[in-house]
Amino acid sequence: MKTKPGHIQLYESGKLDKIIERLFCVLESCELCPRKCKVNRIKKELGFCRSGKDLLISSFGPHFGEEPELVGKLGSGTIFLANCNLGCLYCQNYDISHFGEGEKFAADQLAGQMIYLKNIGCHNINFVTPTHFLPQIVESIKLAVRQGLDLPLVYNSSGYENVEMIRIIDGVFDIYMPDIKYSDSANARKYSLAPDYFERAKESLKEMHRQVGDLKAEDGIAVKGLLIRHLVMPNDVAGSKKALEFIAEKISKDSYVNIMDQYRPCYKANNFPEIDHFPTEEEFKSVIEIARNLGLHRGFYSPSPS
Ligand code: SF4
Numbered sequence: 001m002k003t004k005p006g007h008i009q010l011y012e013s014g015k016l017d018k019i020i021e022r023l024f025c026v027l028e029s030c031e032l033c034p035r036k037c038k039v040n041r042i043k044k045e046l047g048f049c050r051s052g053k054d055l056l057i058s059s060f061g062p063h064f065g066e067e068p069e070l071v072g073k074l075g076s077g078t079i080f081l082a083n084c085n086l087g088c089l090y091c092q093n094y095d096i097s098h099f100g101e102g103e104k105f106a107a108d109q110l111a112g113q114m115i116y117l118k119n120i121g122c123h124n125i126n127f128v129t130p131t132h133f134l135p136q137i138v139e140s141i142k143l144a145v146r147q148g149l150d151l152p153l154v155y156n157s158s159g160y161e162n163v164e165m166i167r168i169i170d171g172v173f174d175i176y177m178p179d180i181k182y183s184d185s186a187n188a189r190k191y192s193l194a195p196d197y198f199e200r201a202k203e204s205l206k207e208m209h210r211q212v213g214d215l216k217a218e219d220g221i222a223v224k225g226l227l228i229r230h231l232v233m234p235n236d237v238a239g240s241k242k243a244l245e246f247i248a249e250k251i252s253k254d255s256y257v258n259i260m261d262q263y264r265p266c267y268k269a270n271n272f273p274e275i276d277h278f279p280t281e282e283e284f285k286s287v288i289e290i291a292r293n294l295g296l297h298r299g300f301y302s303p304s305p306s
Helices: 006-015 015-029 107-119 131-146 164-168 185-192 198-211 239-251 279-291
Strands: 054-063 076-081 103-105 125-128 153-157 177-178 216-218 223-231 256-260
Touching: 006 015, 006 131, 015 107, 015 131, 054 107, 054 131, 076 107, 076 131, 107 125, 107 131, 125 177, 164 198, 177 198, 185 198, 198 223, 198 239, 223 239, 239 279, 256 279
Parallel strands: 076 125, 125 153, 153 177, 177 223, 223 256
Antiparallel strands: 054 076, 054 103, 216 223
């Protein structure tokens, strides 16, 4: 039997309305993310993420570059939000994340996008960088559910989360897909302007895992659970061993961990010689080896011998 997505249960019980109400209250003194800027976004005050009340969407459509369990045959229904609450100086999508390229969307327009993605066969709705627009997104989800949305919802984030917000949205998203970017606070400060990154990511990942457990698939398609991404960076800027130890020891050895080798220097990376190049194959292989030695076994692959 197919698993019923959590947001439908919340909608049917009326709890989704209460969640939306609580999230919009937060916007009046914003602490949606760990930066806790306390700006009133309803009154158009802007904090670190430069996002106000209006939802900004950069693009949407079926995406085939995600993990196979999300992509299936017909793609992951991806919705890219503009702006970001992290500040990665090497971001590959800096036009969206730093320069906020996107268009204003009302809640019913976003709901219409979700229904469109469902109608063309996408296996899920995948919100990329949702943290700073959480109230508006959940409001749109409610409107989409009314119109028949019944796909798993994916919360695809940098991992830099206020755990209190993750607690509020318990049940809304079926799949959490956080990054774990750094384990070293000096590097998190230097490259992403977030010295508390690892602490906030650790508490958030624990809460996400408490809510949804390890990743589960039905007929090869992800339906619920935690899917973690870890980007290998040159010169071990990511502090991979400590990050993977946390996953293996404090989350679960059965965690699905996509260890990614696609770092490439972008945006302001050329100001930092240590990250102004690709990681070597040896660096990538050594991170895979660490993961295997820790007992992790899902979501990553060994590169073919050269
Ligand atoms: S979501 Fe934006 S305004 Fe709100 S606390 Fe985070 S960075 Fe600040």
